[in-house]
Amino acid sequence: MSNIHQLTNKEREIAERLKTVVDPEVAVNIVDLGLVYEIEHNEEEKSIRVVMTLSTRGCPLGDTIMQNVEVVLEANYPGYKIDVELVWEPMWSPEMITEAGRQAIEGM
């Protein structure tokens, strides 16, 4: 399992794919919002595992975002076993937003 800041090339490619998943409230992608904590790509087992969080517990769009992650991964990596895990620890905070995410939010 790779931390979002220490990804392999393949996992970086997966992170780029996940940038198409947008939080509809702020219209910023989930990777730049800092919601994706870990990505694991296992070529032998043909599996992809994503560990992520949401900006708040009880986020009204929570399962829509999670479903979007699954759909995007299934579409881009057919034949892979996709596992998206939701965690609440560590708790998300605005400091986790990337520079690109900050610019997107400030430019809104």
Added chain:
Amino acid sequence: MQAGLSTKNAPSPSVVLPHFVFAALMFLTASVVMLVAAPQLVLPYHLNSGMLTLTHLMVLGFITMIIFGSLYQLIPVVMEVKLYSEMLAKITFWLFGSGLLILVFNFWEADFGSAQNWLWFEISGTLILAGVILFAINTLKSAFHSERMDMGNIFVVTGIIYLVLTVSLAILIIINFAHPFIPVSVLDLLKMHLTLGLTGWFLFLVIGVSSKLMPMFLIIHKLPDYLLKYTYYLLNIGVIALATTYYFYPQPWALMLSALPILAGIILYLSYNYYAFKHRFRKNLDTGMKLSKAAFIILAFTVLLGIFSMVSPDFLSPFQLHIDIAFIMSILFGFLTALILGQTYKTLPFIVWLQKYSAKVGKQKIPLPQEIYSDRIASLHMKTFYVAFTFLILGELAGLVWLIQAAGAMFIITAVLYNYNVFKIVFHKEKIIENE
């Protein structure tokens, strides 16, 4: 999917959406009533048909109805429980809605003379009370199953209990009109009713809901929750003290003393909001949050009016009645209306968007929730609302009928534009964006 995800608990949109449509239409009706009944809104006695029709259209038809709809959506999502009964929610809507329509029609027709027939008031009051009790059963039964009873949720639950007390007292007041049995002046009973309704029901609800939504909309974490805890204790002490003082010992000094904890509680809540807006990550506010910010500024202004209304200093005595009415209008047409107009855009589009598009997310290019209504229209009615509210408060303070009529006209424009967007959202047709 995963444990801890709550969106799947949300009820069917057919439970929630009729509340928003009904409420929007009642806001428009209230605006028309303001224009037509303006001469009655400066009269030296509060119990006139125009004032009662207007306030009940706003309090029950617009504000309470939209809170009912919002809570059916919000309680399951933030408390992570299923709504106890969707059928009960639909029955509540019809009981409460029909009761309200009968009530305001009777207020409009009433002359409150000795020959006044109270039967339809009793019938409509009973329908409203039945609706409120069913709403309370439904939401409290849901809430008590929740394992997430934080401060925001406790505010919501307490607010619902105050709602039941408010409407029960209203029924007693109606019965007391027809068959007097309560040894307290009608005016003091009505002030008890106002204290329970405005501070108990509305303020508790607003605080509970805003503490849940603000972190999401402003992108902020680690809010000073201890302020909410102190606010909760102070407001409860104040509401109970003030309501009982109106009943047992309605002397000016005792009433002022009882109201002090409410004042302190509101100041703490405003500090909480100030902190949230000051430390927010999302600096650029959309129309919904601009209106919400305006609501909190109007609340601070309303508190000032409230202080002048309660303290009634000698130099303001010729304007006392005007200040009292301006205070109530500032709560209903200022603070609560601004908040509802704004928060409609932060909730309703998402409810409809989830219904129409959640199954298509990631598979097709779809519009964002913000794209299913006109922000230009929202921005326009934000401006007309500011003008309308300013006209109304100045009109009430100066006792100028023509200015209140101008306020009514501006509120009609505001309400028409708001209705346009509400209907545009509720009746949104699915659309898939073609790839460029």
